[in-house]
Amino acid sequence: xxxxxxxxxxxxxxxxxxxxxxxxxxxxxxxxxxTGRMELYVADVRSNSAPVQITSGxxxxxxxxxxxxxxxxxxxxxxxxxxASPESSAWxxxxxxxxxxxxxxxxxxxxxxxxxxxxxxxxxxxxxxxYIADIESGExxxxxxxxxxxxxxxxSRIGGGVYxxxxxxxxxxxxxxxxxxxxxxxxxxxxxxxxxxxxTMDLSGRVSHDGxxxxxxxxxxxxxxxxxxxxxxxxxxxxTGGTLDAFxxxxxRDGSRMLVLEESPVTVRLAEIALATRRRRVIATGxxxxxxxxxxxxxxxxxxxxxxxHAPRVMLHDSAGHAASALVDPTRDVxxxxxxxxxxxxxxxxxxxxxxxxxxxxxxxxxDRRPAVVLLHxxxxxxxxLEWNALVQLIVGSGFTVLxxxxxxxxxxxxAFEHLNVRDVGGGDARDVAAAARWLQDMPGIDGTRLICVxxxxxxxxxxxxxxxxxxxxxxxxxxxxxxxxxxxxYETTDAVRLYCRALFGGGPSELPQMYMExxxxxxxxxxxxxxxxxxxxxxxxxxxxxxxxxxxRLLELGRHNVCYVELDEGHGLTAxxxxxxxxxxxxxxxxxxx
Numbered sequence: 001x002x003x004x005x006x007x008x009x010x011x012x013x014x015x016x017x018x019x020x021x022x023x024x025x026x027x028x029x030x031x032x033x034x035t036g037r038m039e040l041y042v043a044d045v046r047s048n049s050a051p052v053q054i055t056s057g058x059x060x061x062x063x064x065x066x067x068x069x070x071x072x073x074x075x076x077x078x079x080x081x082x083x084a085s086p087e088s089s090a091w092x093x094x095x096x097x098x099x100x101x102x103x104x105x106x107x108x109x110x111x112x113x114x115x116x117x118x119x120x121x122x123x124x125x126x127x128x129x130x131y132i133a134d135i136e137s138g139e140x141x142x143x144x145x146x147x148x149x150x151x152x153x154x155x156s157r158i159g160g161g162v163y164x165x166x167x168x169x170x171x172x173x174x175x176x177x178x179x180x181x182x183x184x185x186x187x188x189x190x191x192x193x194x195x196x197x198x199x200t201m202d203l204s205g206r207v208s209h210d211g212x213x214x215x216x217x218x219x220x221x222x223x224x225x226x227x228x229x230x231x232x233x234x235x236x237x238x239x240t241g242g243t244l245d246a247f248x249x250x251x252x253r254d255g256s257r258m259l260v261l262e263e264s265p266v267t268v269r270l271a272e273i274a275l276a277t278r279r280r281r282v283i284a285t286g287x288x289x290x291x292x293x294x295x296x297x298x299x300x301x302x303x304x305x306x307x308x309x310h311a312p313r314v315m316l317h318d319s320a321g322h323a324a325s326a327l328v329d330p331t332r333d334v335x336x337x338x339x340x341x342x343x344x345x346x347x348x349x350x351x352x353x354x355x356x357x358x359x360x361x362x363x364x365x366x367x368d369r370r371p372a373v374v375l376l377h378x379x380x381x382x383x384x385x386l387e388w389n390a391l392v393q394l395i396v397g398s399g400f401t402v403l404x405x406x407x408x409x410x411x412x413x414x415x416a417f418e419h420l421n422v423r424d425v426g427g428g429d430a431r432d433v434a435a436a437a438r439w440l441q442d443m444p445g446i447d448g449t450r451l452i453c454v455x456x457x458x459x460x461x462x463x464x465x466x467x468x469x470x471x472x473x474x475x476x477x478x479x480x481x482x483x484x485x486x487x488x489x490x491y492e493t494t495d496a497v498r499l500y501c502r503a504l505f506g507g508g509p510s511e512l513p514q515m516y517m518e519x520x521x522x523x524x525x526x527x528x529x530x531x532x533x534x535x536x537x538x539x540x541x542x543x544x545x546x547x548x549x550x551x552x553x554r555l556l557e558l559g560r561h562n563v564c565y566v567e568l569d570e571g572h573g574l575t576a577x578x579x580x581x582x583x584x585x586x587x588x589x590x591x592x593x594x595x
Contacts, residue, residue, distance in 0.1 A: 180257075206251065209413045269284060284317065391584070476530050480534075
């Protein structure tokens with residue numbers, strides 16, 4: 001199947017977002033674009049019957065926030081964000097009447113947390129602080145004033161308060177778990193629940209249904225552990241070990257078991273721990289990733305699974321029969337198939353560091369010397385894993401070998417590796433990408449004169465960096481939602497990204513003007529000679545579209561006409577199917593022009 005066939009299949013491939021089980025575990029809600037636009041669906045988990053479409057055009061095209069069920073199962077909270085405005089509004093959809101009621105407006109940029117057990121209040125996590133919204137009156141109260149950082153995870157089942165992750169001074173180096181007592185939506189008291197020590201990251205998680213247990217994620221000694229806090233006795237126990245990072249998710253209905261994600265650098269599996277015996281069993285494993293798991297009313301497990309050959313599917317693990325079946329499979333009714341892509345781990349050396357990646361190759365033909373793409377993830381503290389990537393399918397189907405690179409600064413390889421690009425933005429990480437290009441040039445069957453650098457967000461930044469600092473290595477580049485000027489980004493972005501900038505650089509541009517300037521490709525634009533495709537969302541609050549517009553304008557001022565520029569009616573992600581397909585088509589056309 002060539003690129004046209006893959007594009008045709010991708011056009012028909014729906015996407016599923018934010019699956020969420022109702023509080024009683026009988027119904028599953030999710031966003032999906034089965035009709036071509038994003039709608040809300042609800043399905044009965046026990047019968048596995050066809051989902052019911054709840055909305056008919058009321059949702060925004062860009063869906064970025066998770067769904068939240070009302071405790072009685074009669075309604076679902078959704079979040080709307082208009083255009084590029086960072087502010088959001090929360091709405092409740094009555095599942096019986098389909099009516100939408102606004103419950104909070106002009107909320108700061110952030111995401112909804114859980115609804116209180118009686119259904120009156122909503123947690124709202126902004127970038128650095130927590131708000132409690134009164135769903136009935138619309139009142140919005142900030143809690144935890146005086147803390148440098150706070151995020152809330154869940155409600156107490158015993159008292160009228162919330163459990164939070166907070167820091168009073170250095171949120172980038174130390175976070176602890178607290179309990180905040182509330183009177184209505186206002187905080188009345190706050191006490192520390194758990195700390196594993198100075199300069200450790202302790203994160204509050206879910207509370208068990210009976211209110212007895214609190215799940216805590218703690219990062220210490222270069223490892224991530226699952227900790228269980230007994231809210232009755234006050235004792236805490238580390239419940240995971242071994243060599244994998246462990247992230248606790250949620251509890252069974254009877255409070256006897258807990259789900260945990262176990263992560264290696266490029267895979268994620270799902271395990272269950274019996275709290276009484278600490279015995280562990282793997283529920284979902286394989287050559288891929290698992291996320292978003294929860295228990296049904298029957299203590300079966302619903303989770304999302306993905307691997308390089310399968311788009312994300314919502315799976316149901318039958319705890320009695322120990323079998324898994326698909327509740328939601330986006331590919332089920334899509335005609336056609338994607339090409340067989342050979343995927344393997346790749347390792348190369350960059351400045352005495354072992355850099356890992358994933359190599360995806362099309363079917364080999366004798367005598368072929370294929371062009372290659374280096375595909376870069378965002379973050380930078382993210383990583384490429386063994387999961388579905390539609391862009392990889394499209395690029396490989398266009399005849400390219402694809403190398404995904406977990407450059408220095410990527411997560412999953414230890415704290416020291418993840419922090420290597422701190423105060424070295426666009427330095428060592430960019431040299432790793434250049435080393436990846438040279439590694440490909442030495443591979444048999446690769447045409448080293450036709451290497452294309454491709455990436456989004458921080459990966460898009462690295463594309464700009466490569467084309468301006470390592471232009472001799474690249475035949476072309478494709479960047480979407482990429483950063484070109486760190487100084488202007490700092491002053492124009494959201495609070496969360498601004499905090500992240502301070503972590504990466506060690507301060508703001510007023511303190512470190514030279515470092516911000518040297519890291520910004522906008523100042524090296526004259527060095528760019530290769531063709532470039534620039535794609536950006538005009539409603540992007542994290543990396544504003546001005547980042548791309550200014551870079552494009554500078555190129556045109558210099559008389560460079562090998563620039564293809566596209567703006568999408570999107571935010572920082574690509575949730576609308578029409579926007580995804582438009583981007584894929586532009587990339588396919590650009591790659592074809594290079595061949």
